[in-house]
Amino acid sequence: LNYRIPGDEALRMLLPNNRTNGALNTDTLFTFIITDGHGGVQPVSFDIFINVAPEIITNSLPPAKEDRRYNPMLVDEENGINLSNLLDSNKMIKVYDPNFGQTHTFELIYEDYPLDQVPRDPCYNEAGFWDLTGKKTTPKWLKINKESGLLYGTPGIKDAPRTEQVTVLVTDSDGLTVVKSLTLQVDSTNHLPQILDLPKVVCVD
Numbered sequence: 001l002n003y004r005i006p007g008d009e010a011l012r013m014l015l016p017n018n019r020t021n022g023a024l025n026t027d028t029l030f031t032f033i034i035t036d037g038h039g040g041v042q043p044v045s046f047d048i049f050i051n052v053a054p055e056i057i058t059n060s061l062p063p064a065k066e067d068r069r070y071n072p073m074l075v076d077e078e079n080g081i082n083l084s085n086l087l088d089s090n091k092m093i094k095v096y097d098p099n100f101g102q103t104h105t106f107e108l109i110y111e112d113y114p115l116d117q118v119p120r121d122p123c124y125n126e127a128g129f130w131d132l133t134g135k136k137t138t139p140k141w142l143k144i145n146k147e148s149g150l151l152y153g154t155p156g157i158k159d160a161p162r163t164e165q166v167t168v169l170v171t172d173s174d175g176l177t178v179v180k181s182l183t184l185q186v187d188s189t190n191h192l193p194q195i196l197d198l199p200k201v202v203c204v205d
Contacts (some may be wrong), residue, residue, distance in 0.1 A: 014050065014098075017085035024098040026050045053120065053176040054097040056168060061151070062090050063185040066160035070142065071152040093168050095178075102173050107148040108138040109167035109179075122175040130169075130179040133186060137165040142184070144168070160188040 013071045014024040031045045064070050071091045095104055113136050121127035142164075149170075164184040171177045 010050075011052075014052075022096060022098060023100070024050075026052060026099055048102060051172070051176055053097045053172045054095045054102075054170055054172050054178050055177055056093060056170060056180040057096045058092075058094045058180075058182065061166065061182050061184045063187055064142075064155050064160075065085070065187050066155050066157060066189040067191075068189070069152065069154050071081070071150060090133070091151045093144065093151065093170065095149065097172060098124055103147075104149070104170045106144050106146050107169040108142060108144050109136050109169055109172075110138050110140060111136045118177055118179065120177055130177060132167070132179070135165070135167040135181055137181070138167050139164050139184075139186075142166060155186050157191075159176060160186040162186045 011024070014026065016023060016025050027047075027049060029045050029047050031043055032194050034042045034044060093106055097104070109132060113132065116132050117129040118132065119127070120128050121124065139155070139159060139162075141155050141159055142151060149168075151166075162185075164186060166184050167179065167181045169177060169179050179183055
């Protein structure tokens, strides 16, 4: 059995009567009616889980500052214990997924990312691909927590001032993907001058 319907029609069918928090009816069932042509009828039902692709809802990123940690963490340096996962939750990639409870994997797309295309759905090529051409632009100093989407890192003196394009790939636990590029402003820092060397001084009476 192979029955296809357009995606927008499928989403309309998944809309609950009283929708809250963007929820969809993603747990349902298919019922098949089997007949032998002589009056015998037998219904057979199968539970169905409908996986909907996640959506990156982060639309902007706070600016970064040269030589300052983008998302500093509270650390007990003596014992090497992280006391806080984050101080600024705005500096993370946020995702909406109507399949509540699904986990997600976060990646940044750097210039050496090995793929030029990422499938939207690994099971069906007709779902299309995310084209990464021109999007491998994430600066190397910026990192992301693969489980939480928290951004961190420290831009150096050669990284500012710049306007960067950060490209994020998010994959849900069943392989559906979403890609989004966000602008990140990196401001420079005014450093105090340093004396690196002095000329030799000879005093003569």
